[in-house]
Amino acid sequence: MHADKKRIIIKVGTSTLTAGTSKLHLPQITALAQQLAELIKRGDQVALVSSGAIAVGRERLGYPALPKSIPAKQMLAAIGQPRLMNVYEQIFDIYGLKVAQVLLTREDISDRKRYINARNTLESLLEQGVVPVVNENDTVATDEIRIGDNDNLSALVANLVEADLLVILTDQEGIYTANPSRSKDAQLIREVRGAEIPKEIWEAAGGSQNGLGTGGMHTKLQAAEIARRSGTEVVIASGLEPQILQRLVDGEALGTRIYAVVDKLESRKRFMLAGAVPRAGIRIDAGAAAALSEGGSLLPVGISEAYGKFERGDIVRVKDPAGKDCAIGLVNYACEDVKKITGKRSSEIESLLGFAYGDEVIHHNNMTLLG
Ligand SMILES: Nc1ncnc2c1ncn2[C@@H]1O[C@H](COP(=O)(O)OP(=O)(O)O)[C@@H](O)[C@H]1O
């Protein structure tokens, strides 16, 4: 692994996967797989947020146009998603890459238990060097619970796994001063910095014109706004440009680069502090306090007491023997369960509780140390 290894989320839209046609464009997917393999080889962790299920469903049924009704889209996605995964499975295999299907809805990210499940699964996949292929779970996502477009989904995934970089690949070279398919004078906006995205850029970023995608440049800018506020840098660039990912990671000035407005660690700390359950927490012994300060996870053996009311997936404070808050994190077990395993070895969790969510009460990936 190289020193500056990165966690990168790549969002690929229908317009790129089909190369603007009504069918999946296999050479395009092959080029993507080859580039992802290169990144993983250099030590980066990579997740793909892939659209295309509806387009593949349309291809299979010979469906003429992108339907407006949600049930029709759900039907097409249900037909297309398994074939899409099958294509990824086969093509990524050529480059020695393993893929995993991850289907999410908004609820999975807003509900605390589902949030921790999604986060832990993605963390494990990334650590194993497997490429999670994430899409919205369109077949169950009704209006109330859907995210609605994969640009916003990619920002939520970037947030979920605290990515360093989000690359949104599309059929344009980036955000232009006006929709380039309508205006010949449109200029590429190369970078966006500063606390607020300027109003002119919001006004320039319009909807989709190609009859393939959902949301156009507007949802890409919404996604960039979410990501940069949680410490992730964003690049919107052309998925049709050769070797785009390597070139971007090597620092070439391509596409529209949108800089993060906060530091990732600071963002995580703020998120944790804002969401911590009041009057609840875990007291730990001196050995556990030392382990945490060296980057270790919180194991039941180092716990002296769990107090208050908290559930799996809640954010709780950790107090050292002097009573000082030394860490804060997402807890893998509810308070009542932590009480039963307090002071015990992790190997005993399953026999004591009848189930186990892992050896750690708080995994170090889900924790922030408080200075
Ligand atoms: N200011 C802009 N700059 C570039 N593209 C824009 C702009 N405003 C609207 N668009 C449209 O956004 C489209 C890309 O979004 P979309 O069709 O949803 O693609 P994808 O399938 O990659 O998500 C472009 O083809 C273009 O028509």
Ligand SMILES: N[C@@H](CCC(=O)OP(=O)(O)O)C(=O)O
């Ligand atoms: N979940 C849908 C994609 C929705 C979407 O945002 O599409 P796109 O604008 O092409 O990224 C599908 O798989 O077809």
